[in-house]
Amino acid sequence: MSIPDRNLECGHSLEELSTYLDTGDIPDPHHLAECPDCQAALASLRNLKVLGTEFLGEEIAAAGKGTDDWMQAILDNLRLEVRPGRTIPLRPEHPGDTLSETEGAITALVRAVGDSIPGIAVGKCRLRGDVTVPGAPVTVEVQLAVLYGHPMLGRADELREHLAAALARHTELNVAAIDLAVSDVLQPRPATPPTPEEPQP
Amino acid sequence: MPHGLELVPDAILAGRASDGDTAAFEALARRYGPQMRACARRITGSYADADDVVQESLMQAWKQLDTLRDNGAVKGWLLRITGSRSIDHLRRRKVHPELDAEHEAAADGARNHNNPESAAVNGSRVAALKAALARLPEEQRRCWVLKEFGDQSYEEIASALNISSDSVRGRLARARVTLAREMEEWR
Amino acid sequence: MNQPLPAADELYEVIRSVDGVTAVYPARPAWQNIAGAALSAVTGVQLPPVLVLPGAEAPGTTAEVRTRIGVSSAHRAPDVCRDVAAAVRRHLDPLTVTVNVQVAAISGPLPLPR
Numbered sequence: 001m002s003i004p005d006r007n008l009e010c011g012h013s014l015e016e017l018s019t020y021l022d023t024g025d026i027p028d029p030h031h032l033a034e035c036p037d038c039q040a041a042l043a044s045l046r047n048l049k050v051l052g053t054e055f056l057g058e059e060i061a062a063a064g065k066g067t068d069d070w071m072q073a074i075l076d077n078l079r080l081e082v083r084p085g086r087t088i089p090l091r092p093e094h095p096g097d098t099l100s101e102t103e104g105a106i107t108a109l110v111r112a113v114g115d116s117i118p119g120i121a122v123g124k125c126r127l128r129g130d131v132t133v134p135g136a137p138v139t140v141e142v143q144l145a146v147l148y149g150h151p152m153l154g155r156a157d158e159l160r161e162h163l164a165a166a167l168a169r170h171t172e173l174n175v176a177a178i179d180l181a182v183s184d185v186l187q188p189r190p191a192t193p194p195t196p197e198e199p200q201p
Numbered sequence: 202m203p204h205g206l207e208l209v210p211d212a213i214l215a216g217r218a219s220d221g222d223t224a225a226f227e228a229l230a231r232r233y234g235p236q237m238r239a240c241a242r243r244i245t246g247s248y249a250d251a252d253d254v255v256q257e258s259l260m261q262a263w264k265q266l267d268t269l270r271d272n273g274a275v276k277g278w279l280l281r282i283t284g285s286r287s288i289d290h291l292r293r294r295k296v297h298p299e300l301d302a303e304h305e306a307a308a309d310g311a312r313n314h315n316n317p318e319s320a321a322v323n324g325s326r327v328a329a330l331k332a333a334l335a336r337l338p339e340e341q342r343r344c345w346v347l348k349e350f351g352d353q354s355y356e357e358i359a360s361a362l363n364i365s366s367d368s369v370r371g372r373l374a375r376a377r378v379t380l381a382r383e384m385e386e387w388r
Numbered sequence: 389m390n391q392p393l394p395a396a397d398e399l400y401e402v403i404r405s406v407d408g409v410t411a412v413y414p415a416r417p418a419w420q421n422i423a424g425a426a427l428s429a430v431t432g433v434q435l436p437p438v439l440v441l442p443g444a445e446a447p448g449t450t451a452e453v454r455t456r457i458g459v460s461s462a463h464r465a466p467d468v469c470r471d472v473a474a475a476v477r478r479h480l481d482p483l484t485v486t487v488n489v490q491v492a493a494i495s496g497p498l499p500l501p502r
Contacts, residue, residue, distance in 0.1 A: 013374075014374055014377075014378050015370060015371060015374035017374075018370070018373060018374035018377050018378075019370055019374070021377075022348070022355070044381045044385065045377055045381055047381070047384070048330075048377060048380055048381045048384060049349075051326055051327065051330055051384065052330070052345075052349040053349075054326075054327055055327045055330050055331065055349075056236075056239065056349060056350050058327055059239040059242075059243065059350070060235045060236050060239045061235075062239070063235040063236070063238040063239040063242065063248075063251075064235055064238070065235060066230070066231025066232055066233075066234045066235060067231060070238070070248075070252055071230070071231055071234045071235075073252075074230070074234070074252060074255055074256045074259065075227055075230060075231075076458075076493060076495070077256055078230075078256065078259055078260060078263065079223075079493065080413060080456075080492050080493060081260065082260055082263055082264070083223060083263075084492065087490070090466045090469050090470070090491075091466070092470070092473065093470045093473065093474065094473060094474075094477065094487070096486045097473050097486055097487045097488070097489075098486070098487075098488040098489075099466075099469045099470065099473060099487075099488075099489050099490075100469075100489075100490045100491070101465060101466075101469075101490065101491040102490060102491065102492050104492070105465075105491055105492055105493050105494050106494075107223070108493065108494070109461070109494045111224055112461075112495075121206045121224070121228075122224055123206070123217065123222055123224050123225060124217070124220075124221070124222045124224070125223075125224070143222075145206060145209065147208075166461075169464055169465075170459075170461065170464060170465040170466070170494055171465070171466070172466055184209065184213075186208040186209065187208065188208065
């Protein structure tokens with residue numbers, strides 16, 4: 001057995017070795033280099049560290065991916081609670097009722113539409129104008145990160161068309177303009193195959 | 202659905218998130234969410250509790266992004282928040298004893314060696330480590346998980362557990378010695 | 389004359405069964421600024437998904453109903469919102485109600501234009 005309970009026969013404590021493993025500091029480095037007891041105990045602790053890393057890897061894999069439903073549910077709750085944004089009125093059928101949408105729901109919609117187009121990821125998204133006043137002109141500003149090698153020409157028009165349709169369907173905003181700006185060009189990772197092209201409508 | 206922001210490095214995402222870019226923040230959440238969840242689950246004992254912890258942690262992170270000084274260190278920062286939130290979660294449970302009994306039972310079930318998940322990998326060294334970890338005293342186990350899963354410094358663990366750095370050093374060493382011995386016996 | 393206030397969990401079912409409603413989230417009373425999840429995290433108390441308040445001017449015969457919903461993108465969000473208000477009013481008839489409905493999320497597969 002290379003690991004005793006507390007202190008090694010050479011008189012050094014296992015606590016010192018455990019700390020050395022984390023910080024690289026030990027009161028007597030020369031002793032450590034030459035003491036077989038210390039070296040054996042250290043090797044045992046290092047094996048444990050490696051096994052712990054393997055354990056963590058399995059646990060992360062078991063916890064799932066960032067694209068799984070549990071993560072989506074958490075992000076949905078965050079959107080709901082942390083950043084509802086302004087209140088965008090909807091026309092009530094019955095006088096006295098107050099119907100509305102949150103700005104956060106609309107920016108999330110914009111993001112979902114953008115993300116559905118291959119090679120594009122939506123970054124910042126802003127609704128400019130007084131969205132709280134029915135009929136006030138609103139400009140939708142969207143920043144895009146574009147995957148390198150994906151032609152943007154055509155994509156921008158496609159996205160603008162999709163966004164206009166989604167906003168007309170799900171809001172009563174008076175959308176005066178949709179401004180798209182490319183803020184980043186992303187280099188694909190070698191390991192990640194490029195997103196396949198989808199047939200144009 | 203493609204998530205193109207996957208390719209953007211941590212520091213850029215963190216910088217943009219602190220400018221109010223929610224998409225950048227969500228990309229970070231997706232990137233480190235699984236490790237946050239794994240860490241919280243090992244401390245709280247169940248995925249249900251872990252998901253609460255991850256959500257609270259992300260909420261706190263979003264509000265405190267401006268306190269993050271080194272944008273490149275966002276991973277450690279998120280795990281630190283997750284660690285201390287996990288411990289808070291356990292403390293809150295103590296305030297509601299009727300919930301506590303229920304949760305402890307569930308947590309024990311999750312830690313127990315006879316659950317189906319560990320049965321599947323039974324016989325492996327990792328399974329043996331998992332079982333040995335479950336037998337550790339609570340405080341030692343927390344120190345070990347915060348260190349090895351959460352990659353926290355002694356000072357950070359001390360502040361999460363509300364004990365001294367020296368106590369962390371001692372408990373962590375005792376945890377490691379016990380685990381290392383058990384693993385040697387297993388071999 | 390004075391009716392008891394309608395049960396919130398019954399209204400929850402009514403709202404949940406409206407076409408296009410995917411979720412009913414805790415209503416946020418006007419006086420409450422703290423985020424719902426943060427509050428329940430601290431207190432362990434879940435906010436009710438539908439809030440029913442006595443009407444300000446005639447508490448016995450009027451009521452105010454507040455809720456927040458998630459909508460499937462297969463439906464037009466403004467229409468679903470109005471459908472919810474109508475369903476609540478129909479359910480509470482003859483009580484005089486004002487309804488406050490907020491769309492907090494639009495989810496699901498996105499329809500292609502045209």
